[in-house]
Amino acid sequence: MAFIIGAATYPIDGYEKTGIERLLYLERIMSGEIKGELPPPGARKSIADIKLKLNGSRGDSLQEILSPDPELQKEVDAIFSTLDPSYSVGILDITEGRPIRYAQRKQNVGYQPGSVGKLAVLAGLFSELERLYPDSFTKRQELLREREVYGGRWVIPNQHNVPIYNPETGHYERRYVRQDDRFSLYEWTDHMISVSSNAAASVMWRECILMRAFGEEYPSLREEEAEEYFKTTPKKELAQIAVSIVNDPLRTIGITTNEWRLGRFFTREAANIVPPSGGSTGTTLGMMKFLVSMEKGEIVDPKSSLEMKRILYQTDRRIRYAASPALTNAAVYFKSGSLYKCQQEEGFKCGKYMGNVYNYMNSVAIVEHPDGRTYLAVLMSNVLRQNSSSDHYTLATRIDRLIK
Incomplete structure (x- = not known):
């Protein structure tokens, strides 16, 4: 049993650039043209306000995740000393004008990444777009905006x-x-x-495979041709292409196979078409490397990294870690994921996010406060038999206080 959720993203003034109609809806709410719930103050940044924070000399000095800062590490250890031992965390303070500080707990322990794994699909997408149009980011965006594709059985369930x-x-x-x-x-x-749609993730992973397979013919590819390709291509070959698309960009930025890999589509029908390969796992270290590389502009290229950061920007309801009131005025770039499984157990009643076999709940976040405080946080847990959402929410407040 798996449930994976998220929150609405991308700057509200991005409709003209992207054609995402949800953004026009929010834009009209902001202008008062229609009634609706306003996004929190921290979610009202313009596209022009979103910038990479490590793409200059500070990023050049950060060749790898630094050794823990003794003082910050001591404070992080104190927070987690009374919590379930399954918690893994990484915190990187990159506030301008301060030394970069890092603290971690169980950063190399592998967890099922759940929906956070969709970030690998996002990186794969921008990698394939770069293959199609190596000399024009404008054409890459035009393809994203203009090409419409079907859902089909890939969206089930x-x-x-x-x-x-x-x-x-x-x-x-x-x-x-x-x-x-x-x-x-x-x-x-x-x-x-x-909204962390599994259906959408499978569709986009499919489209990345088609970009790789058809190259310059992809922009005019017909649905019938795409269906024929998946019917006639050996499943082993499809699996090899699929894992290459989502994992090679991670290896390029120095994330090892044990630190983060994705091996299975997000819907059952998609996995029947393209079989799983290699399994999926994630660590807080691997995901911290991802956030750092994005802030440095190293995922594909600086323009792709910046666009990925925009896509991660929250402009709607915030959940779990991001729901902390301490972050209300902050810009939050966020992805959450969960995966749980239950079995019969005397005296225990299963509920959402309360698995007794496994119960993964993960968050990655970049937090930018109006006063300049900026930090990256990755939190993963496997606390059995209880919904850890409130714990993640509380931990976000305590972590934010440390950075202050």
Whole structure:
């Protein structure tokens, strides 16, 4: 049993650039044109306000994750000393004007990454776009905005509603993705990250495979041709291409196989078409390396890294770690994931995120406060039989206090 959730992302003024219609809906709420819930203050940044924080000399000096800072490490150890021993954490303070400080706990312990693994699909997408258009980021964005693709059986099953807005009629709804849905690549990507749609993640991973297979023919590829490709290509070959797409970008930035790998599609039907290979695992160290590389502009190239950061920017309801009131005024770039499994146990009743076989809950976050405080945090846990959401929420407040 798996449930993976997220929160809506991308700067609200990004509609013209991306064509993501959800953003136009939020833009109209912000202007007062239509009624709706306003996003928190920290979620109202413009595209122009979002910048990479380590793409200069500070990033050059950070060749690898630093050894723990003694004082920060002592404070982090105190926070986690009374919590479940399964907790793993990494915290990197990159506030301008201060020395870079790092603290960690069990950073090399492997966990099932759950929906945080969709960040590997995101990196794979921008890597494949660079293959198609190595000399033009503008063309990469045009393809994301203009190309619409179908859902098909790849979306089965899915548990997450996606936001759908019709600018002409003003109709807004949240519903499950259907097989006959067609969205642009940008919108599928937004669904994958913003509400953590498993259906959207499988569709985007599929499209990355097609980009690799068809190259310059991809932008005009017809659905019938795509279906034929998956019917006639040996499954072993499909699996090899799939894992290469999502894992090679991680290896390029120095994340090892044991630190983070993705080996299985996010929906059952997609996994029937492209079989799993190699398993999935993640560590707080691997995911911290990912965040650092993104802030340094090293995931594919600086423009791709910046666009990935925009896609991770929260502009709607915040959950778990990101829901802490201490972060209300902060910009938060965030992905959450969970995966749990239950079995019969006397005296225990299973519930959401309360697995007694495994119960993974993970968060990655970049936090930027108006006063300049900036830090990266990765939190992973496997606390059995209880929903750890409130613990993550509380930990975010305590970690934020340390950085202050």
